[in-house]
Amino acid sequence: MPSRARLDEFIAVVESGDHAGAIERYYTEDATMQENAAPPRVGRDVLVAHERAALARMSDVYSKCVSSVVEGDRVAIHWNFVLTEKSGLVRRFDEVAWQEWRGDLIFRERFFYDPTKVTGSS
Numbered sequence: 001m002p003s004r005a006r007l008d009e010f011i012a013v014v015e016s017g018d019h020a021g022a023i024e025r026y027y028t029e030d031a032t033m034q035e036n037a038a039p040p041r042v043g044r045d046v047l048v049a050h051e052r053a054a055l056a057r058m059s060d061v062y063s064k065c066v067s068s069v070v071e072g073d074r075v076a077i078h079w080n081f082v083l084t085e086k087s088g089l090v091r092r093f094d095e096v097a098w099q100e101w102r103g104d105l106i107f108r109e110r111f112f113y114d115p116t117k118v119t120g121s122s
Contacts, residue, residue, distance in 0.1 A: 001073050002101045010106075011065045011077065019061070020051045028107040035111050060084040075099040075106075 002010075013022040023031075027044050034040035041047055055061065062082040069076045077097045084090050095113040099106050 002070060002075060002104050004070055006104045007068060007070055007075060011068060014063050014079075015065060017061055017063065019055060019063070020048050023047050023051055026104075026106055027109075028102055028105045031105075031107050031109070033109045033111070036113065036115070040108075040110075057085055058083055059086045059088075073101045075101060 010022060010026045013025065023044060027047060029044050030042070031044050031047060032040040032042050033047050033050075041050055060082075061084070064080045066078040066080055068078070075098075077099070079095045079097060080092075081095065082090060082092050093113055095111050098110045098112065100108040
């Protein structure tokens with residue numbers, strides 16, 4: 001079960017822009033991530049590689065935690081993201097991450113957002 005301090009630490013790392021580092025430090029080796037109803041990605045190394053590939057397409061990433069809740073081994077985080085692609089396209093979206101923790105590490109995460117509401121502008 002994560003402590004409030006441990007969750008705040010994780011959020012601070014993500015907000016600092018170190019998304020891949022957050023996965024390396026705060027996820028179990030067998031962790032999964034799932035986008036809405038898509039099949040989950042499995043394994044921390046796969047998750048880190050996916051995140052690094054996504055970040056490589058960006059010139060800037062802004063991540064802000066709006067709110068978060070810890071309830072035993074379950075955590076919900078409401079995020080706002082602004083992603084600026086190298087092409088100049090800016091995408092904004094609002095997401096809720098539902099996490100299940102083993103001790104002080106995340107082992108399952110599912111993201112909920114409306115893909116039709118991911119707005120982009122140049």
